[in-house]
Amino acid sequence: MSRPEVNRSGEMEVFVQVVERGGFSAAARQLRMTPSAISKLVARLEGRLGSRLVNRTTRKLLLTPEGQTFYERAVRILADIDEAERSASSHADPRGLIRINTSAAYGTHVLSKILGRFLETYPGISIEVIQTDLIVDLLAEKADIAIRAGPMPSSSLRARKLGETQLVIVASPAYLERHGTPQSAADLEHHNRLGFGYVRAVREWPVVEKDQIVDVPVAGRLSASDGEALRHFAIGGAGLAQLAHFTVAEDLKAGRLVTVLDNALTRRHEPFHAVYVGQGGHLPARIRTMLDYLAEHGRVF
Known part of the structure; x- marks a missing residue:
């Protein structure tokens, strides 16, 4: 297949759904395709890239290191495409689901008081809050934003300070x-x-x-x-x-x-930060909107 004939964004979307849904059948139901069509598309993608992206077992699907890298970059690229389309349309309001990982204390004493107003202001956004005091891997937990207490270690993560x-x-x-x-x-x-x-x-x-x-x-x-x-x-x-x-x-x-x-x-x-993956210029509107809102209304003192 020649390069111009390849729907690369379509392949990325299918592959991301396979990873996030945990298998071909679940992705097929989400995309209204057959599992065999999903399997063939992923196999074709692997053949074109020359790398195995997933290891298939009878019970679950595991990403290879190359598959993990491709998944992370595909998520960012699809978010950029989605953002570009929304920015060019008449429906530029931020939309979609935001997953926030936070401590129970911050969730109880801060988020509980400010998220109601946020939802009223941005009716196109839904929020899922996961409470734990443990430091989590944002990519592994599929979290968009994590609220963390304490000094920020050097890492690939970006952060907005929410006070001390x-x-x-x-x-x-x-x-x-x-x-x-x-x-x-x-x-x-x-x-x-x-x-x-x-x-x-x-x-x-x-x-x-x-x-x-x-x-x-x-x-x-x-x-x-x-x-x-x-x-x-x-x-x-x-x-x-x-x-x-x-x-x-x-x-x-x-x-x-x-x-x-x-x-x-x-x-x-003790400082508090809203931590996220990626550079600010590549964030979906929903994530950037939430970060701005937390920086204004979610500060601790």
């Missing part, structure tokens, strides 16, 4: 009445320090003691997979927790929680 929030140590009044209020880093050794059930970049609570910073290990008898669960445990009187101030501001105001060791804390601040 102070970390505070909190406890319920009932817990402090039973166990006393810690006045120093040494006092923390006698308290249940609630922690995360997975490895984090920062595993200690830095506390100032005699003009020196003492890193107090988080070694309590209760841990959780996300900060929102730790917040509820602290409210319930289970122990002390170090949490982002924006997640406990209403609890502090209502008296459900109180801060401890205010004068001894290092005033450590």
